[in-house]
Amino acid sequence: MLAGLRIDRLKKTPWFRPFLEGRRPAALRRFEERTGMDLARDVWEVVWSLSGQGSVAFLRGKFGGAFGQEPRFDAPGVVKRNYKTYYVLERDGFAVLFLGAGTAMMGPARELERIVDNRDQPGEQPPMALIRMVEELPICELWAVARGGNALRAASGEKLPLRAGPVFDALEELRLTARATGVLAVDAKAVFRTAEDARAVRDGLGALRQLAQIRPGEAAPAMAALQKARLEASGREVLLKGELGFDDWIRWVG
Numbered sequence: 001m002l003a004g005l006r007i008d009r010l011k012k013t014p015w016f017r018p019f020l021e022g023r024r025p026a027a028l029r030r031f032e033e034r035t036g037m038d039l040a041r042d043v044w045e046v047v048w049s050l051s052g053q054g055s056v057a058f059l060r061g062k063f064g065g066a067f068g069q070e071p072r073f074d075a076p077g078v079v080k081r082n083y084k085t086y087y088v089l090e091r092d093g094f095a096v097l098f099l100g101a102g103t104a105m106m107g108p109a110r111e112l113e114r115i116v117d118n119r120d121q122p123g124e125q126p127p128m129a130l131i132r133m134v135e136e137l138p139i140c141e142l143w144a145v146a147r148g149g150n151a152l153r154a155a156s157g158e159k160l161p162l163r164a165g166p167v168f169d170a171l172e173e174l175r176l177t178a179r180a181t182g183v184l185a186v187d188a189k190a191v192f193r194t195a196e197d198a199r200a201v202r203d204g205l206g207a208l209r210q211l212a213q214i215r216p217g218e219a220a221p222a223m224a225a226l227q228k229a230r231l232e233a234s235g236r237e238v239l240l241k242g243e244l245g246f247d248d249w250i251r252w253v254g
Contacts, residue, residue: 003146028046
């Protein structure tokens with residue numbers, strides 16, 4: 001699964017104000033804590049690569065120092081070191097590894113080192129099927145694509161209850177785009193193994209949405225946020241259209 005956030009595009013929308021007020025998802029706060037950098041100023045785009053084993057984020061931005069000098073990071077409690085010529089900032093096993101003046105990786109330190117060690121191995125090539133799916137998406141502020149449900153299950157954690165199991169078990173492909181205005185307008189299309197699976201997923205999500213409406217204190221945050229969304233099943237596809245406020249989105253992504 002790949003997911004992306006275009007911070008450079010968010011700057012042109014009302015949705016960017018909470019970023020300026022210091023409200024960010026947990027993964028982006030960790031980047032700031034480990035570098036002392038200003039995410040809203042220094043980062044243009046974040047792409048997460050997720051699998052059933054965990055996730056790594058890739059960031060584009062302006063990380064280099066003035067006149068080609070090594071960047072200076074002064075975040076407290078962060079260990080500064082080099083790994084095979086790459087600059088690394090680490091704290092409590094979580095690290096940011098700078099691939100150059102404009103690109104960095106963020107995630108568990110051992111996983112970042114493994115990526116560097118194996119970058120020329122055949123099994124470590126980029127996921128081209130997912131990348132082609134991304135290339136087909138319309139331009140937007142947030143997006144996600146997935147093949148299979150394992151990464152989606154890991155990313156969702158406890159945000160969707162176990163009764164949503166078919167969402168992951170029968171999923172073949174997912175394409176999601178979101179545009180930010182005053183709210184986040186979300187469009188998602190998921191393809192499942194069979195039409196029966198698609199109907200079961202639509203009905204299951206519909207039941208969870210009703211639970212969110214009737215008993216909001218017991219509903220998963222994700223379903224509570226999407227309780228007004230439109231759900232449709234057509235053949236093997238489930239289509240979702242909904243809107244999220246910024247606080248709902250923060251609860252969704254953690």
